[in-house]
Amino acid sequence: xxxxxxxxxTNIKLxxxxxxxxxIALVASQILLLANGHMMTDGTFRxxxxxxxxxxxxxxxxxxxxxGAMYQLVPVAFLTKIWNEKFGFVQFFITAAxxxxxxxxxxxxxxxxxxPGVITLIGIFMFLFQMLMTLRTQANPNILTAFVGTxxxxxxxxxxxxxxxxxxxxxxxxxxxxxxxxxxxxLLGLTGWFTLLIFGFSYKMVPMFSLAxxxxxxxxxxxxxxxVSGLVLTIISFYSDSSILLxxxxxxxxxxxxxxxxxxxxxxxxxxxxxxxxxxxxxLSAIGLGNVIHAAAFMVLLSSKFASLIGPxxxxxxxxxxxxxxxxxxxxxxxxxxxxxxxxxxxxKAKVPSLKEMMNEKLIVPxxxxxxxxxxxxxxxxxxxxxxLFNLGQFVLSVAMLIIASSIFSVLKK
Amino acid sequence: xxxxxxxxxxxxxxxxxxxxxxxVDLGLIYSVGITEENDVSITMTLTTPGCPLHNSITSGVRxxxxxxxxxxxxxxxxxxxxxxxxxxxxxxxxRALGR
Numbered sequence: 001x002x003x004x005x006x007x008x009x010t011n012i013k014l015x016x017x018x019x020x021x022x023x024i025a026l027v028a029s030q031i032l033l034l035a036n037g038h039m040m041t042d043g044t045f046r047x048x049x050x051x052x053x054x055x056x057x058x059x060x061x062x063x064x065x066x067x068g069a070m071y072q073l074v075p076v077a078f079l080t081k082i083w084n085e086k087f088g089f090v091q092f093f094i095t096a097a098x099x100x101x102x103x104x105x106x107x108x109x110x111x112x113x114x115x116p117g118v119i120t121l122i123g124i125f126m127f128l129f130q131m132l133m134t135l136r137t138q139a140n141p142n143i144l145t146a147f148v149g150t151x152x153x154x155x156x157x158x159x160x161x162x163x164x165x166x167x168x169x170x171x172x173x174x175x176x177x178x179x180x181x182x183x184x185x186x187l188l189g190l191t192g193w194f195t196l197l198i199f200g201f202s203y204k205m206v207p208m209f210s211l212a213x214x215x216x217x218x219x220x221x222x223x224x225x226x227x228v229s230g231l232v233l234t235i236i237s238f239y240s241d242s243s244i245l246l247x248x249x250x251x252x253x254x255x256x257x258x259x260x261x262x263x264x265x266x267x268x269x270x271x272x273x274x275x276x277x278x279x280x281x282x283x284l285s286a287i288g289l290g291n292v293i294h295a296a297a298f299m300v301l302l303s304s305k306f307a308s309l310i311g312p313x314x315x316x317x318x319x320x321x322x323x324x325x326x327x328x329x330x331x332x333x334x335x336x337x338x339x340x341x342x343x344x345x346x347x348x349k350a351k352v353p354s355l356k357e358m359m360n361e362k363l364i365v366p367x368x369x370x371x372x373x374x375x376x377x378x379x380x381x382x383x384x385x386x387x388x389l390f391n392l393g394q395f396v397l398s399v400a401m402l403i404i405a406s407s408i409f410s411v412l413k414k
Numbered sequence: 415x416x417x418x419x420x421x422x423x424x425x426x427x428x429x430x431x432x433x434x435x436x437x438v439d440l441g442l443i444y445s446v447g448i449t450e451e452n453d454v455s456i457t458m459t460l461t462t463p464g465c466p467l468h469n470s471i472t473s474g475v476r477x478x479x480x481x482x483x484x485x486x487x488x489x490x491x492x493x494x495x496x497x498x499x500x501x502x503x504x505x506x507x508x509r510a511l512g513r
Contacts, residue, residue: 076464208462211433211511213500272500273433274512339431340470347428347474349481354434 010071010081012337014088018068019334021096023405025060025103029053030398030405032107052107059120060099065326066197067095067127069333070148074134077144077204083133091130095123121159128156143220147200150228154192161185180238186314187238191253192231194322195290199223199260201329202287206264209280209332210271219263227256250301254294261291277356278364283328289372290321312382319375319397327368327404334411335359342414358414363407371400421446421454421479428474432467435510437475441502444493453487454479459498468492 032053071088075081082088098120105113131152138145161181168174174181203220206212230252237245264287268276276284293316300309335358343352377393380386415423425443426436437443440461447455456475460468472490479488500508 072466076466079464204464208465209432211461272508272511336432336466340467343431344470344473347431347470348477349474351427352429352431354429355431356434 010075011085012072012340014082014085014092015068015072015333016337016341017089017092017096018064018071019330019337021092022061022065022068023408025056025064025099026401026405028103029056029061030401032056034395034398048107048110051110052103055099055106056103060103062194062322062326063124064095064099065330066194069201069326069329070131070197072333072337073201073204074131074148077148077201078135078138080134080138083130083137087126087130091123091126094119094126098123121163124155124159128152143217143224144200144203146224147196147203147220150224151193151196151200154188154196154231158185158189158193161188177239183238184235187231187234190314190317190322191227195257196227198322198325199227202260202264202325205329205332206267206284207271209273210268210276211273212267212271215267215270219259219266223256223260223263225256226252226259230254230256247298247301250298254291254298257291257294261287277332278361279328279331279368281328282364282368283325283332286321286324286328289324290317293317293321309383312379315382316375316379320372324368324372327371330408331359331364334408335414338411338414353414359411360407363403367400367403367407370396371404374400417448417452417482417484418446420482421448421456421485424478424482425475428471428478430461430467430471433461433511435507437471439504439507439510441504441507442471442498443475444496451486452484453489454485455489455491457491457493459493459496461498463494 030053032049036047036049036053071082098116098118101116102113102120105116131148135141135145135149135152161184164174165178165181165185168178168181203217207215230249232249233245233252234249237243237249264284268284293313297310297313297317300306300313332355335355339353339355339358346352374393374397378390378397381390381393422438422443426438428437429435430437430440430442433440437458442458442460444457444459447457449455456479458472458475460471465471472492476488476490479485503511
């Protein structure tokens with residue numbers, strides 16, 4: 001028997017800083033959307049208030065929460081310490097300052113958003129550097145390393161293409177490829193960065209939260225190979241304008257996601273924990289929803305309705321796959337971080353609460369069900385182009401997001 | 415009740431906060447060694463390598479055993495081999511998981 005004291009835990013203040021910031025950004029973005037929602041239905045969504053809300057949501061919430069979760073999960077999944085925690089705190093302050101000033105500038109003076117944008121970029125590049133240095137020290141790289149490593153490469157490419165788009169808009173550089181660059185930016189950001197990241201960490205978190213043992217991992221190689229091939233093929237199709245390549249790319253993305261879905265089902269079937277926690281069940285249902293959206297995107301591509309339906313489907317993909325997965329896992333990660341901060345020194349000395357007791361589980365089923373329902377209402381409104389339905393769905397969705405954020409905050413009172 | 419039995423009994427108060435099952439019923443305690451000076455050496459594992467609760471649970475085990483009057487020093491040894499498997503759980507542990 002080899003004694004091991006891995007000592008890979010992160011100072012919980014680091015992931016916590018990112019997650020708390022992200023929740024504040026989520027609340028701010030929803031308040032902005034609620035206050036300016038009518039503009040979106042009028043079709044005038046390219047206004048400073050909406051830019052500000054969108055960047056608060058995507059950068060302030062989704063990206064910051066992903067960074068915080070990675071500071072927590074990378075040591076867990078890869079059995080390696082974060083390269084430099086002090087650097088992590090500096091990275092947090094720079095990124096948080098960058099995103100806050102960037103969103104504020106977009107709201108008040110968009111013409112002055114360049115410098116805050118550069119500060120945000122520095123923060124993101126510092127994060128990429130931190131992760132590169134951390135993953136380099138992993139003793140035995142595995143398939144999870146491939147998923148997370150590729151996701152980080154996709155994040156880098158997403159930012160790179162974003163900068164290229166801005167440069168192209170100003171100078172006309174690569175103007176003939178602007179649409180292809182924009183599509184690649186979206187694809188790499190959503191399916192490359194977020195999806196591959198969720199795939200990779202799901203392979204650690206699903207067995208951990210369901211206490212699954214004795215499951216095969218061979219399928220994960222096919223998931224990686226097929227999904228990444230789909231990404232590459234789809235990007236090539238954007239630049240070559242080949243519809244056959246696009247169809248094959250979309251099919252491979254759908255096939256890769258389906259194998260992932262099937263593999264997770266196998267893992268969950270091997271679980272020892274009969275009754276799964278509610279937030280975790282919702283994170284699992286997000287996989288099913290993501291799979292349906294991939295199938296729908298492929299079928300729509302074969303039809304003549306692609307141009308009108310891909311936007312609403314992308315909206316569903318962001319909300320029902322990416323956001324629902326993140327929220328489901330946040331309900332597990334935040335109680336854990338707070339529990340560790342407050343009770344880890346009490347365990348063995350006094351009675352301590354379980355992680356489940358750190359949150360109000362009764363609230364989770366109704367609020368996440370309303371979340372899913374309201375996203376579907378907005379989806380329908382976008383397809384049918386119905387303003388009243390859109391307003392109704394977006395209002396309920398924003399309220400649901402605010403309740404989600406406040407219920408996660410309420411963990412801090414336990 | 416001898417000291418080893420007493421230690422196992424006390425360890426039943428240390429819970430895995432994620433699963434809500436104590437470390438004895440989960441089958442995490444592999445062995446308890448006691449010297450003539452009542453120095454205690456505990457060899458234990460966790461359900462998964464890299465478990466984020468690893469410091470909390472091993473510290474909890476140490477604090478708990480240090481609280482027993484007869485015990486002198488406590489050493490907790492965390493091992494991954496042999497790996498934890500469900501057959502290491504007690505009947506009570508399995509029942510708590512709904513099996």
